[in-house]
Amino acid sequence: MTDISVILPDGSKKTLPHGATAADLALSISAGLAKAVVAARVKLGAKTEVRDLQAPLVDGAQVWLLKLDDKDAQDIMRHSAEHVLATAVCRLFPGAQVTMGPRDHGKEFYYDFDIGRPFTPEDLERIEAEMQKLITEDKPFIRREVPKPQAREEFKQLGQKYKDQILDWIPDDNVTIYQNHDFTDLCRGPHLPSTGRIKAVKLTGVAGAYWRGDQSREMLQRISGQAFTSKDEMTKHFAQLEEAKKRDHRKLGKELELFFFDPLAPASPFFLPRGALVYNKLVEYVRKLYVKYGYDEVVTPQIFDTKLFKTSGHYDNYEENMYFGYGGLSLRKLNGLIRQVAEDNKDNKDLFAKDVFGDSAEEDVEWREFGVKPMNCPGHCILYAHSLHSHRDLPMRIADFGRLHRFEKGGVTHGLARVRTFSQDDAHIFCTPDQVQAEIVSFVNLLDEVYRAFEFNDVRIRLATRPEKRAGSDADWDRAEKALEEALMGVKREFTFSPGEGAFYGPKLEFHVKDALERSWQLGTIQVDYVLPGPDRFALTFINREGAKDQVVMLHRAILGSLERFLGVYLEHIGGKFPAWLAPEQARILPITDEAMSYANELRARLLARGLRVDLDARQEKLGFKVREAQLMQVPFALVIGNKEVADKGVTVRQRGGKDLGFMAEDALTAFIVKECTMPG
């Protein structure tokens, strides 16, 4: 047998006996390294992959030995933790069916099981304790490569029925199997050398999850958890999580008296005066942009004859998410009518062979069915069709803060982020096909400006392309997708593709931002639509240069998206500390004694006259108490007035967070605060 030689990261070569593994390599360098290394990244030719330490090395390969500080190594650790989890579950629940964990690991690992019943929190504790035991036992992960039929037979012997299905999707003739303790699993690997390399694990939750993510299949039980390279890291992580929970917008909304929910209007926020103030300031900000970017605002109806939604396609495609009603017809009355019909027709056996209220009902004014709008677009199509449009008038950009209602299914709502009633900074741009590109570029610039103003630095852009089920010609789609892509390239923004995730009428750009708990939410969007204005829907046209009618193109777009969702995500982003221009209360005057009260009142009146939102804390409390409350409400400026300030006609300014800005005479103060509270843009 000839020796092999591998290249180390520093470029040096190392010669090893044939068949040597990465573990051998590590050992040949130092015993300490061998102890710390958990996996190897191997590059051979153009191909780089992460492998087990026990995998034999190949001559000429470049090798990096990975310790747990490496991101790939941590991924492997999480993956191994999944196997330990499954081992524990199989031990504690004989007969448990194991399925699989995630394809790509985030910070968490999870594994889906079927034990014929849900796991209880007590089960979870027992499983975690068992995992701890398995880790302490420090047993190796052993890799085997076997032909597929043999693997099938093995899992059959083990009574694992899901593995059979998983084997069906694997195209290769050979598959790999990993074993640790008495647990065997089909797995592509790689794994840590042994279970003891996992330094700390914590199970974080149990929840239902569908087999293969398909609602029509079995409901499995998903156990999720996290693995750490040290106990310290784990402690730190959960401390951070606690911090993040403090920034939960639902909690902040309550504490800062911004909004609340009531069971009589499920998932529909009530905005209190402070919340409404912020909400309206956001609208005001967007309105200012509309002037700059050439939008006209319109106000359109809330409720439409459902004929509109039949034309737009919502009646067929969005019915489940809509609210419907009839003028003056309550459920109580309807029940009475049904009883009446049944009474009148008690001898008519064929009654229910047709609709109870007959075909004519739909045409009868008394029976007109209405739908509450879930989107503004159908209404805007009516508005566009209301008058004739010349190519000279395009693009026509119409904005609408109309309130939308969507009947979201129970279990999907989430604070302000997913509600049943909301309004968007929504607009539709009607333009000629030639104008699409420029409109998209302009919009992306607009978004850039806005997200920068709100200091969202981590906005992820996704380009959702044509879905399988779609309307419109391929040529239209080519053009629309290209327009979106080129616009992004033009403004040099990074983005990822979401293949097949576009709307049925057109591709879209989605702008996503993460909340405090790392959940991603879509805010802005722009969509290119050739369908709604098309001949089968609203047939919207403009008069071209030749005097003939051409079909117009419709762009759907929103900047902040739903104002409710934006406010929720933004609240978490800033931890409740609104910039002064948005703060519901910009300054609070804190008189120390009653003697300071009359000057405090005068000052407040003068600041209010300058359009500032200033309150006066006239309660008979100590200064420390008032400062504390102003701070808890995140008021940007506390203006302290004692006898000294009364005499000198000014205030001592305390900035939110505790910074002392010292004494300011009234004129200087007014100039300072007015400047601090100026809306951007």
Next chain:
RNA sequence: GCCGACAUAGCUCAGCCGGUAGAGCAACUGAUUCGUAAUCAGUAGGUCCGCGGUUCGAGUCCGCGUGUCGGCUCCA
């Protein structure tokens, strides 16, 4: 919509094996005139989410409903 958990004073939460409900903060009243994150004392406050069941007796156990939370699915 699916799986699980939870629902007690305005808020945050305790309430054991089923025996007639409690704290802190807030509110109210009074005293205190105070210099940068909580002054003191007193008073009042409850459909224990709703409906039904088991029981001599239910905040507590069971069923159904509603809402919320964590996931899944969905999100034109």
